[in-house]
Amino acid sequence: MIFDAARTAALELLSPPFRAVFIKTPGLTLLALLALWFGLTSLVEWLALPWLQTLLPGIPSWAGWLGGIIAAIALAFGMALLIAPVTAVIAGLFLDDIAEVVERTDYPGDPTGRAMPALRSLVLSMRFLGVVILGNIVALLLLLVPGVNIAAFFIVNGYLLGREFFEFAAMRFRGEEEARALRRHYAGTVFLAGLLIAAFLALPLLNLVTPLFAAAMMVHLHKAISVREVARSGYRRT
Secondary structure, three states: OHHHHHHHHHHHOOOHHHHHHHHHHHHHHHHHHHHHHHHHHHHHHHHHHHHHHHHOOOOOHHHHHHHHHHHHHHHHHHHHHHHHHHHHHHHHHHHHHHHHHHHHHHOOOOOOOOOOOHHHHHHHHHHHHHHHHHHHHHHHHHOOOOOOOHHHHHHHHHHHHHHHHHHHHHOOOOOHHHHHHHHHHOHHHHHHHHHHHHHHHOOOOHHHHHHHHHHHHHHHHHHHHHHHHHHHHHHHHO
């Protein structure tokens, strides 16, 4: 079920119905990351350079140049950790577009889901942004623990991304509490699907289209789980 959903979503990324969203999503992600990069770089220069000149008035020019390189490397590492929350926010903006394309293309006989109100979608995306940032801070700290290292990235992001994308897909057809209950009931399945999303996120360049892949995959997964739930309910009634 999980691998079927992932395979179908991956094949759909370059299909004609996806192209409009495909262009917008990585483009906005790149713009957001560039804005963060230049903003953080300017902030570091504004805060750090005067402090260094005051503390070390005789500092040679090459030392300042070296410090700039070190700061740039540190910022680049920080930006890598921000990919997860940034892509999550971008996904929140375009999930309904992606989900509707999948539902109309692959499930033409089923009713399409209802789009979430823009304000509610933004609130959920911003709330999740804080959770993902906190989770990645924890993952960063765990990188210092021998035997944990990169596994922390996959576990933290697998859980958080799986939870968020599945609940978004489910809430097109269900209330918020029902969607959460369904996700908790299939917590293991959703977590394993989240690990695939985290693996996709870890691949250079491909990580910029993580929202497309994750949203499409979770729409397929929610459809499969819904069919299983209907079959199970019918079995219980008989």
